[in-house]
Amino acid sequence: MHELNWGLPVILYLFLGGMGAGSGAVSAYVFLRNGDGNFPASNFRLARWGALAAPPLVIIGTGMIVFELGTFQVALQTLDFSLFFRFINLFKVINLSPMSIGSWVLALFILVSIVYAYTFIGKNAQSGDQLHSLRKLLAWAMVPLGIGVALYTGILLGAMPGRPFWNSPLLALLFMVSALSTGVAGILLLRALFGHKHMVNAENFERNSYMLASSDLVLIALEAGVLVLFLIFAHLTVGNVHAAVSVILGGELTTYFWLGFVILGLLIPAAIELKYILPALLRREQFSIPRNMEIIVCALVLIGGFMLRYIVVTAGQVTGPVGI
Amino acid sequence: MSEGKELSRRGAIKVLGAGSAAAAASVVAPAAASTAERTKRYAMVIDTRKCVGCHACSVSCKAENDVPLGETRSWVEYVEKGDFPDVRRSFLPRLCNQCENPQCVSVCPTGATYKRKEDGIVVVDSDVCIGCKYCLQSCPYGMRFINPKTGTADKCDFCLHRVEKGMVPACVNTCQGRARIFGDLNDPDSEVSKVIRTNATTVLRPDMGTGPMVYYIDADHTDERDAEKLGTYVRVETHRRQQKRV
Numbered sequence: 001m002h003e004l005n006w007g008l009p010v011i012l013y014l015f016l017g018g019m020g021a022g023s024g025a026v027s028a029y030v031f032l033r034n035g036d037g038n039f040p041a042s043n044f045r046l047a048r049w050g051a052l053a054a055p056p057l058v059i060i061g062t063g064m065i066v067f068e069l070g071t072f073q074v075a076l077q078t079l080d081f082s083l084f085f086r087f088i089n090l091f092k093v094i095n096l097s098p099m100s101i102g103s104w105v106l107a108l109f110i111l112v113s114i115v116y117a118y119t120f121i122g123k124n125a126q127s128g129d130q131l132h133s134l135r136k137l138l139a140w141a142m143v144p145l146g147i148g149v150a151l152y153t154g155i156l157l158g159a160m161p162g163r164p165f166w167n168s169p170l171l172a173l174l175f176m177v178s179a180l181s182t183g184v185a186g187i188l189l190l191r192a193l194f195g196h197k198h199m200v201n202a203e204n205f206e207r208n209s210y211m212l213a214s215s216d217l218v219l220i221a222l223e224a225g226v227l228v229l230f231l232i233f234a235h236l237t238v239g240n241v242h243a244a245v246s247v248i249l250g251g252e253l254t255t256y257f258w259l260g261f262v263i264l265g266l267l268i269p270a271a272i273e274l275k276y277i278l279p280a281l282l283r284r285e286q287f288s289i290p291r292n293m294e295i296i297v298c299a300l301v302l303i304g305g306f307m308l309r310y311i312v313v314t315a316g317q318v319t320g321p322v323g324i
Numbered sequence: 325m326s327e328g329k330e331l332s333r334r335g336a337i338k339v340l341g342a343g344s345a346a347a348a349a350s351v352v353a354p355a356a357a358s359t360a361e362r363t364k365r366y367a368m369v370i371d372t373r374k375c376v377g378c379h380a381c382s383v384s385c386k387a388e389n390d391v392p393l394g395e396t397r398s399w400v401e402y403v404e405k406g407d408f409p410d411v412r413r414s415f416l417p418r419l420c421n422q423c424e425n426p427q428c429v430s431v432c433p434t435g436a437t438y439k440r441k442e443d444g445i446v447v448v449d450s451d452v453c454i455g456c457k458y459c460l461q462s463c464p465y466g467m468r469f470i471n472p473k474t475g476t477a478d479k480c481d482f483c484l485h486r487v488e489k490g491m492v493p494a495c496v497n498t499c500q501g502r503a504r505i506f507g508d509l510n511d512p513d514s515e516v517s518k519v520i521r522t523n524a525t526t527v528l529r530p531d532m533g534t535g536p537m538v539y540y541i542d543a544d545h546t547d548e549r550d551a552e553k554l555g556t557y558v559r560v561e562t563h564r565r566q567q568k569r570v
């Protein structure tokens with residue numbers, strides 16, 4: 001059996017970091033689109049959930065990858081103080097390694113997202129308050145930084161011919177779409193769990209639910225499309241990539257992939273969302289989704305996002321180039 | 325001066341006087357040549373016909389480099405194939421290929437691992453490395469590991485500490501059958517250059533585009549995954565903790 005040099009901490013980072021980056025980017029985008037008016041249809045409160053979710057998710061995820069570092073592990077055993085902070089070396093240089101650029105983007109995202117979240121935290125935080133211009137400025141930075149954090153992990157994995165399962169430009173796209181999808185699901189979940197208590201305007205709340213659910217559906221569809229392309233191109237080629245991708249097309253990870261990711265994480269949540277969105281979309285009916293159902297859909301999307309990272313990280317390491 | 329020498333000197337000058345110094349190269353060249361600081365490109369040829377699989381190289385590597393228990397910088401794989409009486413067992417000694425285009429170097433986020441300009445050896449600076457394992461993932465040959473003592477990436481470095489003092493790597497020194505030949509490819513008169521010129525050689529996984537500097541003569545490239553295609557029994561023993569080839 002092959003050894004997994006990157007284990008659960010890295011998988012969790014890819015999941016949590018992606019979700020945090022996604023929710024941050026979505027929050028900033030929604031805020032910039034329609035968050036600065038104080039009218040009933042304002043998306044300010046919606047943007048707030050995403051802004052508050054982003055920093056803790058990304059920071060916990062980043063903590064995970066620091067924990068996975070070889071030097072940090074030795075530091076834990078020997079209590080060598082200098083080794084705990086060896087990761088600072090990442091920020092002494094910048095080179096063309098995807099991990100180097102990614103680390104800088106990630107660090108910037110964390111800093112910006114903390115300040116961005118801070119502008120939403122105050123009890124009287126609302127559109128047009130004294131933090132408004134700062135909030136707007138940060139939102140402009142949050143969108144590209146969030147996309148960057150969501151994107152770079154796929155580029156990082158995809159840059160190695162020696163790991164044929166990962167060696168596809170589509171992986172970055174798959175990770176980014178999944179990050180946005182889990183980000184939207186995260187915001188929806190937070191609203192479903194805690195948003196009802198502080199609901200200001202029921203009609204606007206449902207309107208935002210509709211917007212989020214339908215965006216999530218579009219993102220899931222996009223994700224499925226990218227996934228199909230990923231599989232088709234891997235399957236049509238010969239040699240290393242073809243052999244590697246067979247691990248999810250009949251190999252040892254097939255069940256995890258089809259049951260855990262495709263069915264549980266993509267098809268079922270998409271079907272449920274479709275059931276509630278279609279009447280509103282086609283017959284202009286009032287969109288309403290039971291709170292429990294909303295929670296289930298979000299949980300499924302998040303499980304799917306985790307499974308995707310789990311399967312990709314594992315599959316890439318149990319497969320390799322063919323022959324010697 | 326022979327044509328080969330002229331060519332290699334020109335190659336050396338090219339490396340030394342890269343970029344803006346190109347104009348000054350004609351002035352610098354005589355001085356550079358006279359100080360004997362010519363750029364080297366170390367390479368190794370392993371003549372598997374002379375290898376008996378005695379593991380002396382693996383053992384000497386362990387001792388020389390104080391490689392921690394459970395880890396390997398150098399090892400010998402046994403490749404068994406066929407059904408009696410049509411059988412063959414081959415030996416495939418493995419070590420870092422010191423690639424011309426090392427993937428491990430291009431992915432390193434801290435610059436801790438780099439290919440030395442003066443001799444082409446790929447090294448890891450354990451004072452800079454953070455142990456992110458990106459290079460472990462990127463190496464198509466599975467040469468790298470995390471040293472459990474330092475937490476940093478580790479691998480074969482052609483026994484740099486010996487080579488710098490004019491000695492050959494420990495595995496070359498200890499090889500009973502003289503299966504390993506080590507030397508400078510930029511020197512056309514070196515044994516390694518001559519052996520490569522006069523033999524059919526192969527490298528491992530050339531499709532990875534890494535340009536390995538470890539060459540093999542008469543190596544059996546059979547892998548366990550080829551068993552079905554060959555329609556016969558194939559078994560590869562790696563003789564390291566990792567029971568499967570990477």
